[in-house]
Amino acid sequence: MSRASLSDKQKKSVDNTGFSPNSAAEGRRLVNRDGSTNLRKMGLPFYERISIYHSLLRMSRVTFILTVFAIYTSLNILFASIYFFLGADSLAGSQSATSVLERYLQAFFFSSQTLTTVGYGHISPVGFVTNVVASIESFIGIMSFALVTGIFYARFSRPQAYIRFSHNVLIAPYKRGKALMFRLATYKNNHLTNAEAEVTAAVHLTENGKTQTKFYQLTLEMNKINSMAISWTIVHPLDDNSPFSGFTDQDFFEGKLELMVSIRAFDDHFSNTVQQRTSYTQQEMIFGARFLPMYERSENGQYTHVMLNKINDYEVVNFDA
Amino acid sequence: MSRASLSDKQKKSVDNTGFSPNSAAEGRRLVNRDGSTNLRKMGLPFYERISIYHSLLRMSRVTFILTVFAIYTSLNILFASIYFFLGADSLAGSQSATSVLERYLQAFFFSSQTLTTVGYGHISPVGFVTNVVASIESFIGIMSFALVTGIFYARFSRPQAYIRFSHNVLIAPYKRGKALMFRLATYKNNHLTNAEAEVTAAVHLTENGKTQTKFYQLTLEMNKINSMAISWTIVHPLDDNSPFSGFTDQDFFEGKLELMVSIRAFDDHFSNTVQQRTSYTQQEMIFGARFLPMYERSENGQYTHVMLNKINDYEVVNFDA
Amino acid sequence: MSRASLSDKQKKSVDNTGFSPNSAAEGRRLVNRDGSTNLRKMGLPFYERISIYHSLLRMSRVTFILTVFAIYTSLNILFASIYFFLGADSLAGSQSATSVLERYLQAFFFSSQTLTTVGYGHISPVGFVTNVVASIESFIGIMSFALVTGIFYARFSRPQAYIRFSHNVLIAPYKRGKALMFRLATYKNNHLTNAEAEVTAAVHLTENGKTQTKFYQLTLEMNKINSMAISWTIVHPLDDNSPFSGFTDQDFFEGKLELMVSIRAFDDHFSNTVQQRTSYTQQEMIFGARFLPMYERSENGQYTHVMLNKINDYEVVNFDA
Amino acid sequence: MSRASLSDKQKKSVDNTGFSPNSAAEGRRLVNRDGSTNLRKMGLPFYERISIYHSLLRMSRVTFILTVFAIYTSLNILFASIYFFLGADSLAGSQSATSVLERYLQAFFFSSQTLTTVGYGHISPVGFVTNVVASIESFIGIMSFALVTGIFYARFSRPQAYIRFSHNVLIAPYKRGKALMFRLATYKNNHLTNAEAEVTAAVHLTENGKTQTKFYQLTLEMNKINSMAISWTIVHPLDDNSPFSGFTDQDFFEGKLELMVSIRAFDDHFSNTVQQRTSYTQQEMIFGARFLPMYERSENGQYTHVMLNKINDYEVVNFDA
Structure with a gap:
């Protein structure tokens, strides 16, 4: 990158990003496209570093259901054992069980009937110890399902922005110059209002073999929008105030830079503030392109259709003359 | 519309509404009276475009209960089958069942007793496979009811503003001139404080057969109110700063315009921010009318009665002289 | 009240309180001491005016439990019937029931065992119709308890400020003049931070037999506090900027005025914004008094004790000379 | 402490901390390291001073589970009795019980089967009174588990910042002078954005044997950070504007002072505002030390490792010359 162009202009970098000037690893981005970071927390035992709650909420739907089912089965196996x-006398109604396997299975089914509190009663506990164990098992069953109820609720009530970003950042014509542009839209039946965008550029400069990172808050043509109805094209003009002013195709391509994007909005329906983050590196930038419209009138003219599959549609433009 | 009056004055239009200048369809409003928009999201498979959670929370109470009951019945039918x-030997206690129908019904009832975990036990599972199925069914039962518990809670704890708007916008006398006025009140036993209003006018201008939309943020006499105790009349003075200044009855009637209204407030009881939106088109505007009071003293003088059925009551006024 | 003193000074009244200048009823306060208003919403059918959710959350603990128990009993009676x-054949195991009353009671107990899904099975449903009814009843049981679970959670998770206010407003010596003072403290094991206070005075003026109300935002010595650790004395100096400047004991006593108080803070433990309101009328004002300290060192000097029973303790002071 | 240095400079102290100038007890801190205060609320009956909900949420996981289990057992004992x-005839199926103890145990197990609604049915209630009691017990069981479900959810969904603070405050070299520094990092898999810090110094001055406390809002080099990715070192420069400017090692050591720290941020994943507080006294300050880096590149260069066990690692520096 023509490092000079940056330092010459003495652009004012910022240092309140929470990332360190030395945090750039070889070729890795600071923020991944899904908004997570490439940091790992170390130096504490595992159980202290992990919020079980955060983990249970982040796992996929399928993983979550399998986890719950695995715990259910484990508890069943434990109590069945x-x-x-x-002994054979501990469960009434299981006398018909002749083999060891059959006895174990009946213990297993009795356990599952106790854990879920279905309690048919065709198998029932006999004797003090068995009754105490069954009493504890049904208590554990109810407690576990209380927990699961809460986590289920937490999972699907978690405020989410459901924003889709364009895959690329375009360097497009803008007024008499150029501008960095990317766009975004909500892709579900949610509606966001009072949306705010914040874009921070991280520029990795290598000097004497040591990589330093400088951070710049990018000025946006519009950093607030009343309603995220159709889509929102975020525009950073490449004017004199931009840390990238005067950059050529080559400069962008050779440089190592990253745009860290944070969108915050108000979910109209749930009255919640939601936030979503992503990032773009120079490899996701296209020099000389402009977005095509992504909405159209419905055939009967009644509705405006937002075409989410066209969110990254662009056409190439030339910057000569 | 006397388009000139708008362009002449070079009113400053805004472009951060989230709607496009080309988004006006033939005769349709941008925002419906219930606050929803006439946008449809396309280009993604159905299940990606839909947040099941949003859908379950938006459906009416009756639809929701019927949906849950339908799922309950479907699960029952599935497991009964x-x-x-x-086979006839899989369920003990069902030997009395002689016909195929009777056998199916007993399987159905056993299923429902398992799914709800009521488990009387007069019908009970026999054999390995049946027991495993019953164990899974009771697990599914508990999981489903955990989900339903969460959705029930989410439905009735959803922050709602419960605001009723007057049906019409009136162009009423105001100080020495005129003003656009509409009013609103909470209609339930909720209490809102620190309410804020935002009104954006969308004016559709047709030039050379092509319709363009311009947006204007309307100045309000008072855009914040401490407590929404009685009712709130929102007033946009038609003075020189208004994009509608100098408009006549005819101008409003012939024009195609829409007022997009957003109210945001703090629910005193639940400590939640709530928001409600609506819109008015020129067809809901009345030129030359003023609202009548909508509250009165109770007979014993102890209470102030807010008469919600009078929220749209107005009297006609003349603007001559 | 020496009305002159108010109008002479041309204090700037505010009109964004949400209350009407005509809203004062005979002798009633606008806001009650518990923060509710004396407004009644009319003109809509009952079920439209009521948010069941708000009602269920506002009722006392005892009323709530009795309501739930009454619904449980009603459902039991309905299904028992x-x-x-x-008929006597619909329930197996109930043949021992000989009298009509005994049969009804067994139906009742079977119903309760179905509704709570305890399902012992010593009474069990026989025949198609009975089984269908039992299946529906257990479904209703689970749905109801899902609802109750949610409401239970909503009731005790409702953000509450738990603020106790002094019973009186004192007109106390302050610097070289006087000030209106009242104080408040949290009385539970909750901790509030970033607390904000807002005090609006409503002054009812009678002119030509017609009562008008004017509202004034009172200037406070400190309207924000970092942490509500001990107690907070809110002070409105009666200086030239006060609508009450120059008021005598007589003026306060003869006047009809009301201080509407709103406290908003952040609950440290639950990360929620909480709000509590109250009001004082002239009958709760004491001219010439000052608050006594309400905290003391514990005997071993280890703790500071906040004595909540002393929140209204004051001593009389003279204002002569 | 060289009290003069403070009063000479006439630093502007603040009085909106919520703590009283007289609140300092002998040697005790105002705010404990875990953010709680050394205040005790008195003068009200116990049940009025306690929010059961706050208590249930604050207790440790183990205490909570033991509490629930204790209540479960107590209810069982009550109903078993x-x-x-x-009498022996109240429970069918319990005839086999011969001794008094065996009868009591069977009553106990029947009670637990009713409370958890497992209801095997091999023991079942006989007679009007027993049935009514069982009906009430199963109702109480469901209500209790509804409550427990809610509390479980509330416990693990409670917004928490999971911030770890360095054990010490260092007086470190900073630019051409010195600065107070401490640092903090999130230690779980949560991610905080838009973090804000507020540091208030409480200085206890003893004059004529009477201790008075003065409070100062400390100016921070950076009091807001975009993202709490790695760690955050909070810096209060000891310049002319600092209440501690010119303090020597001795001044800090002899003085009685306390830094009250409050961090507020936005939890990226749950869209919640979270807050955490701590404090440092002069005994936790180290004069002449500087923090060592606490992050390093992973071996493969793919990740940045935040070493939480190094959060307090520092090296000694000399301040001469």
């Missing part, structure tokens, strides 16, 4: 080792 | 195909 | 009218 | 005193 206890009933089994308490 | 499994028990049925496992 | 259905089982009873389905 | 009732069934026991209703």
Whole structure:
């Protein structure tokens, strides 16, 4: 990158990003496209570094259901083993069980009937110890399902922005000059209002073999929007105030830079503030292109259709003359 | 519309509304009276475009209960069929069932007793496969009801503003001139404080057969109110700063315009921010009218009655002289 | 009241309180001490004016539990009656019931065992109709308890400020003049930070037999406090900027005025904004008094004790000379 | 402490901290390291001073589970005693019980089967009174578990900042002078953005044997940070504007002072505002030390490792010359 162009202009970099000037690793981005960071927390035992709650909420739907089912099965196996080792007399109605396997299975089914509190009663606990174990198991069952109820609720009530970003950042014609542009839209039946955007550029400069990172808050043509109805094209004019002013195709391509994007808005329906983050590196930038419209009138003219599959549609433009 | 009056004055239009200058369809409003928009999201598979959670929360109470009951019945039918195909010996206590229908019904009732975990036990599962199925069914039952518990809670804890708007916007006398006025009140036993109003006018101008939309942020006499105790009349003075200054009855009637209204407030009881939106088109405007009071003293003088059925009551006024 | 003193000074009244200048009823306050208003919403059918959710959350703990128990009993009676009218053969295990009363009671107990899904099974449903009814009843049982779970959670998770206000407003010596003072403290094991106070005075003026109300935002010595640790004395100096400057004991006593108080803060533990309101009328004002300290060192010097029973303790002072 | 240095400079102290100038007890801090205060609320009956909800949420995980289990057992004992005193005929299936102890145990197990709604049915209630009691017990069981479900959810969904603070405040070299420094980092898999810091110094001055406390809002080099990615070193420059400017090692050591720290941020994942507080006294300050870096590149260069065990690592520096 023509490093000179940056330092010459003495652009004012910022240092309140929370990232360190030395945080750039070889070729890795600071913020991933899904908004997560490439930081790992170390130096504490695992259970202290992990918020079980955060983990349970972040896992995918399928992983979550499998996890719950695995815990359910484990508890069943644990208690089935206890009933089994308490002997053949501990469960009434299981006398018909002749083999060891059959006895174990009946213990297992009794356990599952106890854990879920379905309690048919065709198998029932006999004796003090078995009754105490069953009493504890049904208590554990109810407690577990209380927990699961809460986590289920937490999972689907978690405020989410459901924003889709264009895959590329375009360097497009803008007024008499150029501008960096990317766009975004909500892709679900949610509606965001009072949306705010913040874009920070991280520029990695290598000097004497040591990589330093400088951060710049980018000026946006519009950093607030009343309603995210159709789509929102975020525009950073490449004027004199931009840290990238005068950059050529080559400068962008050779440089190592990253745009860290944060969108914050108010979910109209749930009255919640939601936030979503992403980032773009120079490899996702296209020099000389402009976005094509992504909405159209419905055939009967009644509705405006927002075409989410066209969010990255662009056409190439030339910057000569 | 006397388009000239708008362009002449070079009123400053805004472009951060999230709607496009080309978004006006034939005769349709941008925002419906219930606050929803006439946008449709396309270009993604259905399941990606839909947040099940948003949908479950938006459906009416009756639809929701019927949906849950339908799922409950479907699950019952599914599991009943499994028990049925496992044969007559799979369920103890069902020997009395002689016909195929009777056998199916007993499988159905056993299923429902398992799904709800009521488990009377007069019908009970026999054999490995049946027991495993019953164990899974009771697990599914508990999981489903955990989900339903969460959705129930989410539905009735959803922050709502419960605001009723007057049906019409009146062009009424105001000080020495005129003003656009509409009013609103909370209609339930909720109490809102620190309410804020924002009104954006969308004016559709047709030039050379092509319709363009311009947006204007309207100045309000008072855009914040401490407490929404009685009712709130929102007033936009038609003075020189208004994009509609000098408009006549005819101008409003012939024009195609829309007022997009957004109210945001703090729910005193739940400590939540709530928001409600609506819109008015020129067809809901009345030129030359003023609102009548909508509250009165109770007979014993102890209370102030807010008469919600009078929220749109107005009297006609003349603007001559 | 020496009305002159108010109008002479041309204090700037405000009109964004949400209350009407005509809203004062005979002798009633606008805002009650518990923060509610004396407004009644009319003109809509009952079920439209009521948010069941708000009602269920506002009722006292005892009323709420009795309501839930009453609904539980009503459902039991309803379904017991259905089982009873389905005949003696509809419930197996109830043959021992000989009298009509005994049959009804067994139907009742079967119903309760179904509704709570306890389902012992010593009474069990027989026949198609009974089984369908039992299946529906257990479904309703689970749905109801899902609802109750949500409401329980909503009730005790509702953000509450738990602020206790002094019973009186004192007109106390302050610097070289006087000031209106009242104080407040949190009385539970909650901790509030960033607390903000807002005090609006409503002054009812009677002219030609017609009562008009004027509203004034009172200037406070400190309207924001970092942490509500001990107690907070809110002070409105009666200086030239006060609408009450120059008021005598007599003026306060004869006047009809009301201080509407709103406190908003951040609950440290739940990360919620909480709000509490109250009001004082002239009858709760004491001319010439000052608050006594309400905290003391514990005997071992380890703790500071906040004595909540002393929140209204004051001593009389003279204003002569 | 060289009290003069403070009063000489006439630093502007603040009085909106919520703490009283007289609140300093002998040697105790105002705010503990875990953010709690050394205040005790008195003068009200216990049940009025306690928010059960706050208490249930603050107790440790183990205490909470033991509390719930204790309540479960107590309810069981209570109802078991009732069934026991209703006589041997009140429970069918318990005839096999011969001794008094065996009868009590069976009553106990029946009670637990009713409370958890597992209801096997091998023991079942007989007679009007027993049935009514069982009906009430299963109702109480469901209500209790509804409550527990809610509290479980509230406990793990409670917004928490999970911030770890350095153990010490360092007086470190800063530009051409010195600065107070401490640092903090999130230690779990949560991510905070838009973090804000507020530091208030409490200085206890003893004059004529009476201790007075003065409060100062400390100016921070940076009191807001975009993203709390790695760690955040909070810096208060000891320049002319600092209440501690010119303080020597001795001044800090002899003085009685306390830094009250409050961090507020936005949890990226849950869209919640979270807050955490701590404090430092002069005994936790180190004169002449500077923090060592606490992050490093992973071996493969792919990740940045935040070493939480190094959060307090510092090296000694000399301030001579």
